[in-house]
Amino acid sequence: MTSQKDGNLNPHNRLMTGAEIFVRSLIEEGVDIVFGYPGGAVIGIYDALHDISDIKHILTRHEQGAVHAAEGYSKASGKPGVALVTSGPGATNTVTGIADAYMDSIPIVVFTGQVALKLIGNDAFQEADIVGITRPITKHNYLVRDVNELAPTIKEAFYVATTGRPGPVLVDLPKDVMASKAHFDYPKKVVMRSYNPHIQGHTKQIVKAAELINKAKRPVLYVGGGTILSNAAEELKALARKARIPVTTTLHGLGSFPENDELAMGMLGMHGTWYSNTAVNYCDLLIAVGARFDDRVTGNVDAFAAEAKKIHIDIDPSAISKNVKVDVPIVGDVKHVLRDLLPLVQTLDTKDWLQTIKQWKEEHPLRYRNGKHIRMQYVIQRIGEITNGNAVIVSDVGQHQMWAAQFFKYIHPRTHITSGGLGTMGFSLPAAMGASFARKDIPVISLSGDGGIQMNIQEFATCVEYKIPIKIFIMNNGYLGMVRQWQELFWRRRYSQVKMSSPDFVKLAEAYGCAGFRAVQKDEVNDVLAKAFAINDGPVVVEFKVVKEDNVYPMIPAGMTWKELMDVPDEELKSVKGETPEVEEIMTLAKG
Amino acid sequence: MSELTATPAAHGHDRKHTISILVENKFGAFNRIAGLFAAKGYNIDSLTVGPTEDDEISRMTIVTRGDDSVIEQIMKQLNKVINTVKVTDLTYESFVERDLALIKVQTKTDTRSEIMQIAEIFRAKIIDISPRTVTVEAIGSEQKVDAIIKMLKPFGIKELARTGRVALKREFQGEVN
Numbered sequence: 082m083t084s085q086k087d088g089n090l091n092p093h094n095r096l097m098t099g100a101e102i103f104v105r106s107l108i109e110e111g112v113d114i115v116f117g118y119p120g121g122a123v124i125g126i127y128d129a130l131h132d133i134s135d136i137k138h139i140l141t142r143h144e145q146g147a148v149h150a151a152e153g154y155s156k157a158s159g160k161p162g163v164a165l166v167t168s169g170p171g172a173t174n175t176v177t178g179i180a181d182a183y184m185d186s187i188p189i190v191v192f193t194g195q196v197a198l199k200l201i202g203n204d205a206f207q208e209a210d211i212v213g214i215t216r217p218i219t220k221h222n223y224l225v226r227d228v229n230e231l232a233p234t235i236k237e238a239f240y241v242a243t244t245g246r247p248g249p250v251l252v253d254l255p256k257d258v259m260a261s262k263a264h265f266d267y268p269k270k271v272v273m274r275s276y277n278p279h280i281q282g283h284t285k286q287i288v289k290a291a292e293l294i295n296k297a298k299r300p301v302l303y304v305g306g307g308t309i310l311s312n313a314a315e316e317l318k319a320l321a322r323k324a325r326i327p328v329t330t331t332l333h334g335l336g337s338f339p340e341n342d343e344l345a346m347g348m349l350g351m352h353g354t355w356y357s358n359t360a361v362n363y364c365d366l367l368i369a370v371g372a373r374f375d376d377r378v379t380g381n382v383d384a385f386a387a388e389a390k391k392i393h394i395d396i397d398p399s400a401i402s403k404n405v406k407v408d409v410p411i412v413g414d415v416k417h418v419l420r421d422l423l424p425l426v427q428t429l430d431t432k433d434w435l436q437t438i439k440q441w442k443e444e445h446p447l448r449y450r451n452g453k454h455i456r457m458q459y460v461i462q463r464i465g466e467i468t469n470g471n472a473v474i475v476s477d478v479g480q481h482q483m484w485a486a487q488f489f490k491y492i493h494p495r496t497h498i499t500s501g502g503l504g505t506m507g508f509s510l511p512a513a514m515g516a517s518f519a520r521k522d523i524p525v526i527s528l529s530g531d532g533g534i535q536m537n538i539q540e541f542a543t544c545v546e547y548k549i550p551i552k553i554f555i556m557n558n559g560y561l562g563m564v565r566q567w568q569e570l571f572w573r574r575r576y577s578q579v580k581m582s583s584p585d586f587v588k589l590a591e592a593y594g595c596a597g598f599r600a601v602q603k604d605e606v607n608d609v610l611a612k613a614f615a616i617n618d619g620p621v622v623v624e625f626k627v628v629k630e631d632n633v634y635p636m637i638p639a640g641m642t643w644k645e646l647m648d649v650p651d652e653e654l655k656s657v658k659g660e661t662p663e664v665e666e667i668m669t670l671a672k673g
Numbered sequence: 674m675s676e677l678t679a680t681p682a683a684h685g686h687d688r689k690h691t692i693s694i695l696v697e698n699k700f701g702a703f704n705r706i707a708g709l710f711a712a713k714g715y716n717i718d719s720l721t722v723g724p725t726e727d728d729e730i731s732r733m734t735i736v737t738r739g740d741d742s743v744i745e746q747i748m749k750q751l752n753k754v755i756n757t758v759k760v761t762d763l764t765y766e767s768f769v770e771r772d773l774a775l776i777k778v779q780t781k782t783d784t785r786s787e788i789m790q791i792a793e794i795f796r797a798k799i800i801d802i803s804p805r806t807v808t809v810e811a812i813g814s815e816q817k818v819d820a821i822i823k824m825l826k827p828f829g830i831k832e833l834a835r836t837g838r839v840a841l842k843r844e845f846q847g848e849v850n
Contacts, residue, residue, distance in 0.1 A: 216705060217712045221755040224700055241755060275697050275758045399749035402742070 099228045099259035100129035103192070106235040108135050109267040112163050114154065114518050115139070116147040120167025121207060122194030122256045139514075139547060142539035144171050146511035148178025149537070151189045153515030156498045157473055157525075159312060161188040161243050162515060168194040169207030172253075173214065177505055179249045180218040184502025185333065186310060188247035190238050197257035198226060212253050220248030228261040233268050240271040245278030246397040247310055278396060282413030282421060290368075290392045290409045291425035297366035297390075299434045300326045303349065303378075306333025306501070307371020307395060308415050314338070314494040316419035317370065323423065325431045327438055329357035331372050332486055335497040340490040340672045341470070346438065347447075347672030350378035352483040354672060355445035355635050355648050360438055361386050362643040369393045371415040374404040375502070376640075384642035394418045439673075445635075446671040447487050448649050455603050455627045457484050457556045462670060463606060464526065464554075465489040467614065473498060473516050473525045477509035477533035480562035483633045485528050488670055496523075507536025513551045514544060524552060524614065531557040531583045541593040544620035552613050553622045555586055558629050566632045590622035597622040687738045689718065691770065691840050694733040694751055695725065695758040702756040706733060709754065715739065715747055719772075719837030730758060734839050736815075763840050767847075770840040772818045775800070776809045779829035788828055795821045806831055 097105070103126055107115070114137045119127045130138055141147040144166045151162030166175055172193040182189050196205040212224045221241045223234050234252060242250040294300060308317055314337050321328050321344050328338045329349040338345055346357035361367065367389040372378070374393075379385040382405050391407040393400075394415055401410040411418050449458045461484050464472065470492035476485040476499040491497050498516055500508035513527035534555050544551060565579040590597030596616055598609040600623065613621045634649040654667055696702045703722060710717050718736040725732045737747060744762065751760045763770075778788055785807065792799060792809050795817065801808035811821045815838055822833070 212701060213704070216701065216708055222701070226700070273755075276755050397753070399746065399753050401749075403746060 096262035097265045098125065098129070098262055099225075099231050099254070100125040102228065102231050102263065102265050103235070103254070103259065104129045104133055104136070105265055106232050106267055107163065108133075110235070110239050111160075112136060115163045115165050116141055116150040116154070116515065117165035118144050118147055118167065118171060120169075120171050120194060122168035122171075122196060123165065123254070123259075125256065125259050126165065126192075126194070126254070137518075138165075139518075139543065141511065141514075141543050143537065144174035145178050145507070146514075146537050146540045146543065148175045148189065148191060149181070149505075149508050149511035150515035151191070152178065152182050152185075152187045152508075153475060153498055153512030154519050155187050155189055155515075156512070157495055157516035158519035159495065160519075161190055161239055163190050163192070165192045166194065167207065168196055168211075168256075169209045171207075172209050172211035175211075175251075176214060176218070177503075179215055179251065181500050181503040181505045181508065182249040183218045183220065185500065186247050186306065187249065188242040189249045190242050191249060191251045193251060193253050195224070195253045195255040198255045199257070201255065211251065215251050218249070219251050220246075222251040222253070224253045225255065225258055228258050228263040231258065231263070232265060236268045237271050237273065240273075241276065245276075246307075246400075279398075279412050280396075280414045280417055282394070282411040282418035284421070286409055286411045287418065287421050288425065290411060291422060293366055293390055293392060293409060294324060294326075294368065294422075295427050295429070297429060298431070299360075299364045300324070300366040300368060300429065300431065301360050301364040301386075301389075302326050302328040302338075302368045302370060303331075303361065303372055304328055304334040304337050304370045305331040305372025308334060308337040309371075309494045311371060311396070311415040312494070313371070313416035313419055316416055316423070318342075320419055320423055320426060324426045324429050325435065326368070326429065327360060327431075327435060329353070329361065331375070331378055332499060332501045334372065335486060336491040336494045339492045341492060343439075343673050344435070345673040346442075348486050350375075351380065351637050351639070352487065352633050352635065353378075354447060354487070355646065356438055356441035356671075358635070358637065358643050358646055359441055359445075361389075364389045367391045369395070369407070370419070371395060373400045376404070379404065380637045381640055381642045384644075442671040442673060445648060446669040448654060448667060448669050450654050451603065451666050451668050453603050455600060455606060455625050456631060457481050457558075457625070457627050458488050459603065459668065460554070460556065460606055460610075460625050460627070461485050461488040461528070462668065463610060467610060468524060470496070471523045472496065473513075473520050473523060475499065475509050475513035475516055475525065475527050477529040478504045478506045478563075479530050479533065480566065480631070480633050481528050481530050481556045483563075490670075490672065506533040509533060510537050510540045510544075510553060513553070514540060514549050517549050517551050525550075526552045526554060528554050528556065530562060531555060531559065532561045532581060534586075535583065538589075541590065541595065541620070541622070545594045548619040550617050551620050553590075553620055554613075555622065555624045556627050557583060557586070557624050558627045558631065559583070560629060562631070563633070565630070569630070569632070571638070586622055586624040595620045595622060597624070599624045599626065601626045687740055688744075688764070689736060689738050690744050691763040691768065691838060692735045692737060692747070692751070693761045693763055693840060693842070694735065695730050695760075696733060696754075697756040697758060698729055698731050699756050702731075702754075703733070705754050705756060706735075706751065709750055710735075710737070713746070713750060715743065721837045721839050723839070732839075734837070736838050761842065763842060767843040767845075768840050769843055770814055770838050771812055772815045772836060772838050774811045774818045774822065774833065774835040776811060776822060776825055776830060777801075777806050777832040778809060778825050779831050780805060780807050784828055788825065791821065791824050795824075797821060
């Protein structure tokens, strides 16, 4: 193995193949890990990668896994994630991951092989028009037609992916271009006449925002994933604490504000806390920070914070006034805008408002009744208590995802990773793998249901091969739980195609070569968690046999308003189905 | 409910807008813009694209319809396309516009001179002629081209090709058309 950084040959003195230029460009970008899968069209690139010690390549078992791993790595590290796949099916298998990254604004760069330029359009073997296919789901994409454009294109791809509102960028690499030769000269900077994102907020708008804040009696900070993407957690804390403003976060905002702080209200929206949704309904000023008024947050937009003045800070001008008209829009990077806003904001007299919220928290905490069977809420709450918030929770999609958002108190940014916008089942396992390479210091936990885990279960092999030390927790209720919940509540309990069987996950884990445990009764939970947290040299799979029919509350049905907010029904708190009351206890958790 | 949270529909009526977009001549740039209109469900009344004085840049002129909030989103989404250099909504400015149509009209001996008279009134040209047809080249504002087509329709239009609107902002904004 030779380190290319040492450069025994001056790169400027000899011609290099496109494949070599590709590898060197990645090194120049500081890429040290690539998730990928080889194939005919990228065989030259894989040959060039073979001797490189600066870049670790992780061979996933499916290209979708590679892209989710790149996303997970990016979300945990703040750096761009990189995936490398072959042409045709390799490229089309990345589509779901790319769409996921686009919806959640995750900076990744996906490199796809392509057939030789002269064969493009000929229905050649393993040909797919991946640039055409991914055009609506990438921030930008490129087909490299000339080896001399390769290095500048890679430089631009990373620049576009990581600046402004981040997002996925795809670079399509025809086989013959990668075999042709050119001098390697990596550009020092990117000059684009067409793309210049606004970083600084407009001073006049910031002053107007400060005036609104200083007049507010019942303000609420509504914080989204943009705050984490812009690394603005400290600035947010400073603003909230100085002005004494309570904070609610979106699903992707979790971790941007410590949920053990008295100003924290947890998540808002469809499955948000009772008090955060109520506070938003009664607030007189809503300050949206790096959030996009998604329909899962607002429900019926007309009734969302209807009485409040609204400030909206977002780097993407098209996110502003898309769903909700606001009084003071500020286009800019959250970190910069909050920094500029802080000195203009006074300490507000919100004592009464905070007292009201505190009372709401006491009256309407998150609740469930514990019996002898395992409830997902309990498992998640226990994980939170064991790790004290020092873990990366990577959830999948569905009921467990919402409970993971509710029953774990997030303290640090980049410790909550999930598929929010696209809602991609099968996201958690590969994303946790990627996150694990970014965070060696704290446990990385993959949470999935029995449905989601089976969508990318092949990645067990990757975890075992590279001894990736993640905890793979499977919440098995034998149902696609969230769809079943909707069928129960809104479709007259007609459970159409939501009951599903699973393999024996413990045996399956063993077959793949990793430790597997199972908990069937509630009193086994602590034991298996202890065993799982004791294993740190490789993956561990734990199956929790959880209550089959359980519903996520609070809930605001889709398109409805705060008035239709459903808290846990009393009968659900009275008894768990089929259990005797004496073993039961009501568990509560309030954020803040 | 406050005024500010009113739904987009309450903001006013659909209006025709002429949007001029300068884009980099890069692979896929045209598709990105056309695809955006398809993906977001925006209307396109007409779309033209052609070179400009700058070799690296093309100008697209799109005529679209929507209420204020839809147009605001269209402008923002167009600006978001990485290859876009500049987007201008000409609707609120003074601008010159031209549309070109080639109209192949059926003729008989007794209608040919009448068709030629109509063409003359519109300052259109006859650019091809055969025993049964004449082809008229009409250039002008969209309304003017609409008008000549309307006038020629009773004779029987055999084929019609139209460019759609191209437009440029007037240099002197005070000037009236």
